[in-house]
Amino acid sequence: MLHLIAVICILSAPVYSDSGSHSLWVFATFLTGDVSVPFPEFTAVVSLDDIVIGHYDSDESRFVQKTQDDSVNVTEQLTISTVCKGIHEGMKTKAYYLIDYFNYTIGLHVQQRLVGCELHRHEPGKMMTLEAFNGESGFERHYEIQGDQHTQWKWPVIKSRAQLEYDAWLYAHFYRPLCISQLKKYLKKEKKRVTARVKPxxxxxxxxxxxxxxxxxxxxxxxxxxxxxxxxxxxxxxxxxxxxxxxxxxxxxxxxxxxxxxxxxxxxxxxxxxxxxxxxxxxxxxxxxxxxxxxxxxxxxxxxxxxxxLLLLCAFGALASFKIWRKMYKPASQQVSYIPTSEADET
CATH class of the missing domain: 2.60.40.10 (Immunoglobulins)
Known part of the structure; x- marks a missing residue:
């Protein structure tokens, strides 16, 4: 569980969205080894900014939507489910390879991935993927707004050059446009929630x-x-x-x-x-x-x-002024004239 907590801290840090931008993220976790906790082997949470849109796990094998919109788009669910299944298989392959490479034997092993894209004032922004294994980051990929793509490996590369080039092309021409289109759809559905402002x-x-x-x-x-x-x-x-x-x-x-x-x-x-x-x-x-x-x-x-x-001082000042005004300008019906007893008897 310590590995799990460490990885969550590592992968959660980059998630950012300012007043003019919004982001869609998939946070995926693959567990293997001595799993003593009742978790599915693979889980993925989809978030719009910091609002959970839905989740997917390997037990149910389908995307479950959690939005304020009750309507269910079957095509949308199938699309996200297919993407999550692909992430699951890819993470499983990489996790088993890293377990063998680092000669891990016993214990819980956690492979996690954060992937998402951004919109900057309604224009497509960058896309990013971060991966960590047992609490240590080992892979980063950034696709910038200008179209530049940067990939950084800390782990051993397990694919051929041709496979890596195909992955880079797929990332830029399939996954990024798909992510941007889904982000726009969810922004339209959840506009009130993502634009909410509550003062600290x-x-x-x-x-x-x-x-x-x-x-x-x-x-x-x-x-x-x-x-x-x-x-x-x-x-x-x-x-x-x-x-x-x-x-x-x-x-x-x-x-x-x-x-x-x-x-x-x-x-x-x-x-x-x-x-x-x-x-x-x-x-x-x-x-x-x-x-x-x-x-x-x-x-x-x-x-x-x-x-x-300052507000308290103004309130006290206004209250004092009101009391003085009320004392000086009492209604005639509330004013009492005092007549001495002797004068009253004479009349």
Whole structure:
């Protein structure tokens, strides 16, 4: 399972889509050896950006669609199923060859592949394939927008020159156009979901160590969509050295949004130096970046974002003004005239 986790981290990193681009990816896994977990030998997940479109596995041998569109396109299902079957056979052949080449004998062996394409502002973009075996990447292929194709091998090449040339031609003239056409279809179906924007909530957490005097400051951005976010810790307006920053992994929430946190430890001496610290976030849902000023100290403090503080001050000001106006301009029906008792008796 450690191999599986490592490979997922390796292959998931390149998946990216900015505000003007979208991508379609197939993430495939082939398992062999001592498989003690109840997984199919081969599985493939198809995703539009970070939305799961459907899945395929070797037990069912068919593509199962998972979209908001209830209609089932039989031709589309057969096409994707055929592609997944081809990926399955290719990965199986390569996995067995690598097991023999590296002289592996026992244990679970994991062969995984990430392949996909991109659209940049409705124009075909690059296509990419990455492969890893037992936690180590060994093959990359990139087909750029300009038509240039680059292939990098770390593993031994098991095909003839003619076979490699045919694979390269097939990649450029069949798989890439097929991927682009499927990407356009799913974009049309899932337009509302892929264009959704949810703003992040930003929070600062401080934890003090009474023994060492060290304060750990954590910036947490959560509840945002899409997944791409820039979360930065600044000291005196400059990014803190990445070697000191802990965390930074993108994690899913249960509601389809995402979260990310980054932390830094500040010594007692750094706290006395009175540096200014800031947690800043840049996200597609925000018109401007979101900042929180941090004042680290030995005791936890509540930090309020400057925008929220301004809104609170405006609210209190408006409430005070309303009370003064109400006091000065009471309706006549609510005004009471006081007449002394003696004067009332005289009348």
């Amino acid at each position: 909530r930003l929070r600062v957490i401080e934890q003090s160590n009474s023994d060492t005097g060290v304060v750990q400051v954590t910036c947490l951005a959560t509840g945002f969509y899409p997944r791409h976010i820039n979360l930065t810790l600044l000291r005196d307006g400059q990014p803190i050295n990445e070697e000191r920053v802990m965390g930074g992994e993108l994690l899913p929430n249960g509601d389809g949004t995402y979260q990310m946190r980054k932390s830094v430890e500040l010594s007692a001496e750094e706290q006395r130096e009175k540096h200014s610290y800031t947690c800043t976030v840049i996200h597609l849902s925000l018109d401007n970046k979101l900042d929180i000023s941090i004042e680290p100290g030995p005791d936890p403090v509540i930090v309020i974002p400057s925008v929220l503080l």
